[in-house]
Amino acid sequence: MKTFNTILLGLTTAAFALSTSAAVAAPKEIAVIVKTTNSNYWQNVKKGATASAAEAKGYNMTFQGPASESAIADQVSMVENAVTRKVAGIVLAASDPDALVPALKKAWEAKIPVVLIDSLVADSGKRYYQSFLSTDNEAAGEASAKALISQVGKTGKIAVMSYVAGAGSETGRVGGFKRYIEKNSQLQIVGTYYSQSQMATALNQTTDVLASNPDLKGIFGANEPTAVGMGRALAQAGKAGKVIGVGFDGNEDLKNFVKDGTLYATAVQGSYSMGALGVKTIVSLIEGKKVAPFVNTGVVIVTKANVDLPEAKNVLY
Template identity: 55%
Template sequence: MRKLTVISATILGLSTLFASQATFAKTNEIAVIVKSENSNFWQNVKKGALTAEKELGGKYTISFQGPPAETDVDKQVDMVTNAINRDVAGIVLAASDPNALIQPVKKAWEHRIPVVIIDSGINSDGKYYQSYLATDNYAAGKLAAEKLLAKLGDKKGKIGVMSYTPGSDSAIKRGGGFIDTVKKVQGLELLATKYSDSKMETALNQTTDVLESNPDIVAIFGANEPTAVGMGRAVKAKGYAGKIVAVGFDGNKALQDFVRDGTLDGIVVQSSFQMGKKGVNTISRILNKEKVEKFIDTGVVYVTKDNIDSEEAQGVLY
């Protein structure tokens, strides 16, 4: 009976850890920390966060940070640590590395600072953060493959996969969904995945090499914004536009232009704006002692030349 009492008390303590969060927060700052500031995708997250700040009537002040590059994991760890040291009210975090960010998020939990993860998660078995807002990346990768395969029809040959940060939770799941789907089709050969470290120029050079080394390539996939932009530029420069099926991911102006001119057959677009807006609003709900969902799917839209001007597509493009 004593053991059951101890267990019950522990569960109660964990469930109420954030119930009095507003009492513990020493500031009204909500820190939004993303993988990199140098991307339209993450700047769109910022727009969403600032929209939430305005709609909340100034109750919280939003700070926005990200390292110069998505591979600067140590810098992101420092940013989270510094936010904890500032006694922020809450943290909205897009984790650059699923393992390196576990301890900083745990530290926030120990300091009773709620954390909402967006876009890319951490390998903590659901512990230490209160909610995860993201695209279902495996499903999104699968969708990209299905659209690519439908456009490809019965054509057989090699398919290139241009990914971004090795080890990133979103990259693993997105690439996994794409690769697993393509593997089910006979007569198609998946080339070794290339990683650009989310650098457009690297993706451009890698794609150029892939195209030059594989004249029998029939399709190619670019798995995030800078990678897809670099891929699109290479496809266009090497004269492959319209000759191979090319599908990108995310939806900045450059990618929209590639869809309009036929360089890309389509793009899978996440709602990065909603990640920022809902991320901040979820922190606010936690601080208001409201129950929040553990996972919130922010969804995707597949954008082609046929639907790019539709209300649905324009709602996620940036």
């Protein structure tokens, strides 16, 4: 009996050791939550995040986002659910600067590190995240304005086709564009239109703007779906190359619009880098390492002159 008990004790101890080892070895979840999954831009972010997650041993990445960038309540729920299931870290592109702050506070209270990418939250949420990786959106807006002025000159009418009013990236990007125009030209901005990041909405809005402003000289589309809709409207109205268009982001449609002259230029962010560096940064935080509070992931103004050069190919997707 003693021998049997000894064997049983040994088996129990071994089973406990295996169970403990399995628990320790279980991958830690990194939740990457973006503004929407229905965009090539965010899918390129996913590619970067996936590549970094594959290199990080002991981690499992999940990737999600709402059906649209305007579905802010859905994104808030995704962050709250990540906190509830006690993920190891969160990489977030916030759709709204204010609405996400309470959810980030919950992450902070649960001691879950957070890295923001693409868009900031309001100042009230500063203590709840540890690093921000993004294009310098104000500088990118200024660069877009400079590109437009180089082609249309400093007088006449232009239009701004934006996406979600008040989003962190939108505030910096469109704000930077407008301020540069106002300080460095006499161009009149006939209106700012918000597509809610819906390509079809941007197409219809641009079609209306072109019809009601036959003397329009230039137009700026401030994110991927908006710029694609804008480009299609220019082509359908026979205004490609006549009304100078500058887009933002760099999917296949926008690259082709630049190549065929529908758009003069598009400003392309390092979306792959945002995903890749976002995951690397959250892993560093989880492992107790110091990280930079801000990382500028850059922007490239892509025109016919450089669209086939490495500087553009490295950011187009």
